[in-house]
Each structure stands twice: as structure tokens, then as C-alpha cells.
Amino acid sequence: MTDVLPRPFAVDHPDVLQLDVAALDARPGAVLLARSPFYPGGGGQLPDRGTIAWNGFVRDVVGFEPTADGLWHLIGDDAIPDGTIELHVDPAFRQRMCEQHTVAHLVNSAVYTLFDGALLTGVRMTDSDEFSVDFDLPKVAPEQPRAVEDAVNAAIADDRPVRAFDMPYDDAQATAGLFRAKSVAPPRQADGLIRIVDIDGLDRQACGGTHLVSTVQARRVRVLKVDNKGRQNRRFRIGLGSD
Ligand SMILES: [Zn+2]
Structure with a gap:
């Protein structure tokens, strides 16, 4: 993989800790989002913590997979997030x-x-x-x-x-x-x-x-x-x- 990854949205918008975004793609346990307030980690800084919510479901975000198209958000089970995803970054962390x-x-x-x-x-x-x-x-x-x-x-x-x-x-x-x-x-x-x-x-x-x-x-x-x-x-x- 020689793709240059896009700069995380959070780097230029550190004051945005909540956002509603349409799911770009999903699979069991993960959803791809074009824009996200979560910092996915890097340069010694730990990945953000927080939750995603959709259709009444709420899950902790447990990891990230950056791609050229956006940021995969991983959750701890096999649920398939869809529709509008509400993102909440843990402000204290x-x-x-x-x-x-x-x-x-x-x-x-x-x-x-x-x-x-x-x-x-x-x-x-x-x-x-x-x-x-x-x-x-x-x-x-x-x-x-x-x-x-x-x-x-x-x-x-x-x-x-x-x-x-x-x-x-x-x-x-x-x-x-x-x-x-x-x-x-x-x-x-x-x-x-x-x-x-x-x-x-x-x-x-x-x-x-x-x-x-x-x-x-x-x-x-x-x-x-x-x-x-x-x-x-x-x-x-x-x-x-x-x-
Ligand atoms: Zn720095």
C-alpha cells in the first residue's frame, strides 16, 4: 500500500467532538465514514475514545482503520451500523x-x-x-x-x-x-x-x-x-x- 492517507478531520477541527454523518459503507462490527471527529491515533498520540449511535443502538468505538476513502470505526460486536451515525468523542480523554x-x-x-x-x-x-x-x-x-x-x-x-x-x-x-x-x-x-x-x-x-x-x-x-x-x-x- 503506497496510498497517501488523507489527514484526519480531527487534526483541523479539534473543537468538533460530535457529528452526525451518513454511513458510506458497513460490515459486521465496522462502519466507514467520510468525515469523523475521532482522531485515529498516530505520532505517539493515542486513538480517541467515544461512542457511535444509530437507530437507537449505541456502541463504544474500539479501533480505527484509516483508508483513502475515509475512516473505518470498529465496534466490539457484529452489529452492522447503518443510516445516520451519531459520533461522540470522549471529551476528557x-x-x-x-x-x-x-x-x-x-x-x-x-x-x-x-x-x-x-x-x-x-x-x-x-x-x-x-x-x-x-x-x-x-x-x-x-x-x-x-x-x-x-x-x-x-x-x-x-x-x-x-x-x-x-x-x-x-x-x-x-x-x-x-x-x-x-x-x-x-x-x-x-x-x-x-x-x-x-x-x-x-x-x-x-x-x-x-x-x-x-x-x-x-x-x-x-x-x-x-x-x-x-x-x-x-x-x-x-x-x-x-x-
Ligand atoms: Zn504535536
């Missing part, structure tokens, strides 16, 4: 993902600055107040986790707007610092563009997920621990709202 994702950018920015361009190697978001971000780093001195924590909390307090725009993929590749992930580089879109997420005056990088509108919407963070995960890999465990 989405908020958690937006907060962790935005804070991941801030941690990435702090590490990139404090460790001379160290690249991200992975993000593990969770349904809790702790998540982790991995970097290609051979060594972290004892005082450095605190420096990262202070930089992130300063950025949160600064109330910096978070915005997104598109630019040509090749231009982005030619611009130093826009691709920060060693393993999870965002894809080139069908239109030849790539989405850039900008945290005002602080950070700019290619990214496809959902974020807070401003850094001040995030709770304060603590760097709980830095684990050795291989000779060149350090895992920063981040706690949210812990003081």
Missing part, C-alpha cells in the same frame, strides 16, 4: 491527549535546546497523569532533569498560543529543526504539504496531532525520573498537575 501532546512539544523543545539538538525517539501517552518521552541521548547529568522541568513550566506559565499551518514538505525538510523525531517523522500529504505546529516564540516542528490552544491550559509538570533505555536512549517520565 481528548483533553488529556491534547495536554500530553502539547507538553511533549515543550519537553522536546527544552531537551533540544539544553542538549544541543537531541532528537525525539518516541512518545508514550497514557490515560493517566503520567506519560513519557524518549530522546536520543547518551548522558543526562544530575541537575539536567530539573532544568528541563523548569523550562517546561516557564513555557506553560508564559501562555504561548499554539497554532498550525501547512508548508511544502520539501521546504520543511530543508529547514533545520522542523523534523525533531528520529523514528516517527510525519508523512508527506497527498497535496505535497506537511503540517507544522508552532508554539509562539518558542518551538516549531512538523506534527499531525491535536494540541491545546495555548500552553497555559496545561497543568504544571514534574520530571519524575529519567530512565536508561539503551546506551543512546533516555526516557523522561513526566508527571502532570503534581504540584
Whole structure:
């Protein structure tokens, strides 16, 4: 499969959490929708949770299959959804993902600055107040986790707007610092563009997920621990709202 998948609707419309959409196609346990407020996952961000409803039936959405035509929504049994499908994204879970994702950018920015361009190697978001971000780093001195924590909390307090725009993929590749992930580089879109997420005056990088509108919407963070995960890999465990 070399098809370039369309950008999820949720990426450009993160404020839309409910939508009624006609089913495009269906099979036992799944329905295909051309448009959906659900973020199907990717780039370290977990797939949204929520429900779909039709003709009086309600089911939890348990997974997604992105295709060029739309997004298959998987439910946990063999029901065949049809007609108008009512979609409800779980707002608390989405908020958690937006907060962790935005804070991941801030941690990435702090590490990139404090460790001379160290690249991200992975993000593990969770349904809790702790998540982790991995970097290609051979060594972290004892005082450095605190420096990262202070930089992130300063950025949160600064109330910096978070915005997104598109630019040509090749231009982005030619611009130093826009691709920060060693393993999870965002894809080139069908239109030849790539989405850039900008945290005002602080950070700019290619990214496809959902974020807070401003850094001040995030709770304060603590760097709980830095684990050795291989000779060149350090895992920063981040706690949210812990003081
Ligand atoms: Zn992002």
C-alpha cells in the first residue's frame, strides 16, 4: 500500500467532538465514514475514545482503520451500523491527549535546546497523569532533569498560543529543526504539504496531532525520573498537575 492517507478531520477541527454523518459503507462490527471527529491515533498520540449511535443502538468505538476513502470505526460486536451515525468523542480523554501532546512539544523543545539538538525517539501517552518521552541521548547529568522541568513550566506559565499551518514538505525538510523525531517523522500529504505546529516564540516542528490552544491550559509538570533505555536512549517520565 503506497496510498497517501488523507489527514484526519480531527487534526483541523479539534473543537468538533460530535457529528452526525451518513454511513458510506458497513460490515459486521465496522462502519466507514467520510468525515469523523475521532482522531485515529498516530505520532505517539493515542486513538480517541467515544461512542457511535444509530437507530437507537449505541456502541463504544474500539479501533480505527484509516483508508483513502475515509475512516473505518470498529465496534466490539457484529452489529452492522447503518443510516445516520451519531459520533461522540470522549471529551476528557481528548483533553488529556491534547495536554500530553502539547507538553511533549515543550519537553522536546527544552531537551533540544539544553542538549544541543537531541532528537525525539518516541512518545508514550497514557490515560493517566503520567506519560513519557524518549530522546536520543547518551548522558543526562544530575541537575539536567530539573532544568528541563523548569523550562517546561516557564513555557506553560508564559501562555504561548499554539497554532498550525501547512508548508511544502520539501521546504520543511530543508529547514533545520522542523523534523525533531528520529523514528516517527510525519508523512508527506497527498497535496505535497506537511503540517507544522508552532508554539509562539518558542518551538516549531512538523506534527499531525491535536494540541491545546495555548500552553497555559496545561497543568504544571514534574520530571519524575529519567530512565536508561539503551546506551543512546533516555526516557523522561513526566508527571502532570503534581504540584
Ligand atoms: Zn504535536
